[in-house]
Amino acid sequence: MSEMRFSGSGGQGVITCAIILAQAAVAEGKNAIQSQAYGPAARGGSSKAEVIISDDAIYHPHVEAPDFVLAMTQEAADKYWHDLKDDGILLLDENLVPNPPAFAKTIRIPITHIAVSDIGKALFANIVALGATVRITGAVSYDVVAKCVADRVPPATVESNMKALKAGYDAADALMK
Amino acid sequence: MSKATLMQGNEAVALGAIEAGVRFFGGYPITPSTEIAEKMAELLPEVGGRFVQMEDEIASVGAVLGASLAGAKALTATSGPGFSLKQELIGYASEAEIPAVIVDVQRVGPATGQPTSPAQGDVMQARWGTHGDHPMIAISPWTVRECFDMGIEAVNLAERFRQPVILLMDEIVGHLRERVELPEKEDIVVYPRRKPKKTREEGYQPYAVGDDLVPDIADFGTGYRIHVTGLIHDETGFPSGSPAVTRKAIDRLHQKIMIAKDEVVKTESLLLDDAEYAVVAFGGTARTAYQAVLDARRKGVKIGMLRLRTIWPFAAEAVYEVARKVKGILVPELNYGQLVGEIERAAKGACPVELLAKYNAEIFTPAEIEEAIMAMVGGNK
Structure with missing residues (x-):
């Protein structure tokens, strides 16, 4: 069983990121569930999504001790890293989380910066993060995720999203070698 | 699909x-x-x-x-x-x-x-x-x-x-x-919209009923004269001030469902066959409760769960059957305590019924429910 949490601020797309990951797991024949929590504000409020992937039935719908946490803001990082498993991994947006929590296995990638500089818009940050997540967790295969992204996004943006996914994957790959 | x-x-x-x-x-x-x-x-x-x-x-x-x-x-x-x-x-x-x-x-x-x-x-x-x-x-x-x-x-x-x-x-x-x-x-089984069995000429009355006590009210625009009101009415659909009609109308509203209760009231029994304790839960809370039941089973507690698919009419018979067999029922619900009163009433004192209430905008954790299960079991030793 793999428990993952995606956190940030409303509008950064962390829920979409989690949904696509769960879709990919289901497409691979695994059992997966995805839940989310957000405040009354659609933009700017705190936003959290969780994914559990398992070969067995999943009853309790929320993550209890994550194997992986993505934080796209300082607030989310401070709030959501504490219950990580000891051998879990914390992925941070390097620029948006200037003060990383004191967690042993922390990976810092300039996620939003990559989206702006390589793809042209901060809008793609969640797909950059998804690419990095796929490389770091190995929870689902890259090709299946790529297909799920392509199926979900507007047709005119498929190419940019594929670039974003690859950029995130490569950024994580460079750090993990 | x-x-x-x-x-x-x-x-x-x-x-x-x-x-x-x-x-x-x-x-x-x-x-x-x-x-x-x-x-x-x-x-x-x-x-x-x-x-x-x-x-x-x-x-x-x-x-x-x-x-x-x-x-x-x-x-x-x-x-x-x-x-x-x-x-x-x-x-x-x-x-x-x-x-x-x-x-x-x-x-x-x-x-x-x-x-x-x-x-x-x-x-x-x-x-x-x-x-x-x-x-x-x-x-x-x-x-x-x-x-x-x-x-x-x-x-x-x-x-x-x-x-x-x-x-x-x-x-x-x-x-x-x-x-x-x-x-x-x-x-997929679909129940069709009920249609009148009589024509106007045959003396159709919109609120007349047969054995199942449910009226076949014609849809507007299908050639029938229909009067719809929130006032107590007789078979014609027009208001009546009669005490006899009033009593009959209210009786029928209840009876049309109670004579077919088995079609409506459904529960799911999970691991209850050998259970000495039970959780009664519904909706999203039942997911966490069932995880807690599985966790407690791994620790040797003979516990099962009755899941209420139907909330109303209340599954009083099913709850009583469980209450007769177990030493205690735990009711986790995400409120200040609502369904627990119905469960106590249905248990008729056959076993203790304990409430686990949560109302802080968060869902239960399996550990919280398991702890309440263990406290219930411990209290009986």
Whole structure:
């Protein structure tokens, strides 16, 4: 069983990121569930999504001790890293989380910066993060995720999203070698 | 449709409703139910139906009742604050015997409370939110697949009994996405709109009933003269001040459902065969409760779970059967304590009934429920 949490601020797309990951797991024949929590504000409020992937039935719908946490803001990082498993991994947006929590296995990638500089818009940050997540967790295969992204996004943006996914994957790959 | 997909509970309700033949949605968006309206807005035009976003929740249920009287299977979806507003017309639908489904995706109350946060505080409102002696049907799903199934079931029950039906969801299941395989279309059973068995010339009376005590009220526009009122009425549909008619009318509203209770009241027994203790739970809380039951079993506690699919009418017989066999029942619910009173009443003192209440806008953890299970077991040693 793999428990993952995606956190940030409303509008950064962390829920979409989690949904696509769960879709990919289901497409691979695994059992997966995805839940989310957000405040009354659609933009700017705190936003959290969780994914559990398992070969067995999943009853309790929320993550209890994550194997992986993505934080796209300082607030989310401070709030959501504490219950990580000891051998879990914390992925941070390097620029948006200037003060990383004191967690042993922390990976810092300039996620939003990559989206702006390589793809042209901060809008793609969640797909950059998804690419990095796929490389770091190995929870689902890259090709299946790529297909799920392509199926979900507007047709005119498929190419940019594929670039974003690859950029995130490569950024994580460079750090993990 | 047999391929597994990731689907959200709210979306599954909309898909189920469409399969059941719903062709009208009148609604007003409110979190955590809004995805139902969004999905209906997308799907209804594709099947020749109508989606109308009304000016508020009262108008929404009014439009649903109007559409239903005109022959369309109809549904609306809301959350606590909107559910409160709809209560007057839910009573009207009960008295005038208009089929309608009202989905309430519960969130924290009272009032606007905590938007988008999980709670199960509308249990008693679902039963008694509208005034007077009315029967009520409310069903509550625990998985996304069951959201689809109950989307169909709620519509079928509404049509079968000509009765408002509450699909009592919670944020946990409404917003949950999980792997789901939907049934093949040919395996889906749909209850059709009831039609008059007599012509006007043969002496048709809209509120006359046969053995099942449910009237075959003609749809507007099908050539019959129909009068619909919230006043107590006789078989003609026109008001009557008679004490005898009044008593008969209220009796029949209840009896039409109670004589067919087995069709309506459903529970699921999980690991109860050898159980010495039991949890009784429903909706999203049942998921966490079942995890706690499995965890406690691993530690040697003989415990099972009775899951209430039907909330109203209350599954008193099933609860009593469990209470007779076990040494204690734990009732976890995301409210200050609502269903527990019904369970105590149904248990008739056969075993202790303990409440585990939570109302802080968070769901239970399996550890919290397991701890309460262990305390219940420990107290009996």
